[in-house]
Amino acid sequence: MAARRGGSAVAGPPIHEARIETSAAGPEGYPPADLPEVAFLGRSNVGKSTLLTRLVGRRQLARTSSTPGKTRLLHFFRVVRGELALRFVDLPGYGYARVSRRERAGWQRLVETYLETRESLRLVVLLQDLRREPGDDETLLLAWLAERERNAIVALTKCDKLKPMRRAERVRALRPRFGIDPERVLATAAPTGAGIGELWRAIEAACPEANPRAEETASPARPSRGSS
Ligand SMILES: Nc1nc2c(ncn2[C@@H]2O[C@H](COP(=O)(O)OP(=O)(O)OP(=O)(O)O)[C@@H](O)[C@H]2O)c(=O)[nH]1
Ligand SMILES: [Mg+2]
Secondary structure, eight states: OOOOOOOOOOOOEEEEEEEEEEESGGGGSOOOOOOOOEEEETTTTSHHHHHHHTTTTOSSOOOOSSSTTOOOOOOOEEEEEEEEEEEEEEEOBBBOOOOOOOHHHHHHHHHHHHHHHHTTTTEEEEEEEETOOHHHHHHHHHHHHHHTTTEEEEEEOOOOSSSSHHHHHHHHGGGGGGOOOOGGGEEEEEETBBBBHHHHHHHHHHOOOOOOHHHHSTTTTOOSSSSS
16 A cells, blocks of 8 residues: 655544653653653654654654754653554664764663663664665664564655655665665655655554554453553
């Protein structure tokens, strides 16, 4: 079911709510782990804030960067789409050239702690600019996530910046380069909405418990930890 290429309307259930909930500099600042979470990870300026804003069809949600590399916080957004309630987490970008070693270590501690320990994290979306070569940062991060059994997909961003032929070539060339199932590499373009429908489908598949209807049809034998 391919979305119409270049179509600007993103069909799907209505977004009832999309708002920043809190920003955190560490685990003590996280909101309660009571909703499934989707985290957006990638190099500074790759388009994380733009993509998550586009997913909820808002003009302004996550601030796009005027000072790249300066985001030192995890931003948590509460999103309700149709019957799905979930959180988006905008993670600080990496790879900004002008940061000190100390700042880099700070990024690593902040982001890795979240990715490693957050119980409600269901999906990591790693972003990669279609026009750039994926580097060790991307492949090592994906391998690191796989070791921890974290569910991850890749969103190729800024696909609108290339002409259709060149775009298709680049997407084909990049798909097998991440060490994950090439079908889990999606092409997106925030200005046109391309790939947004596919991305929502991947999010829904990763967050079945966010959907009350999915819950009804799911096996009732889910183990519970004694909570009534
Ligand atoms: N043409 C085009 N521009 C994009 C797209 N996605 C993001 N941009 C632009 O790229 C720039 C950076 O986008 P951001 O969303 O701020 O990037 P970020 O990954 O959040 O950056 P940091 O917060 O610094 O880590 C902005 O000028 C966006 O408008 C896209 O799909 N197409
Ligand atoms: Mg950002």
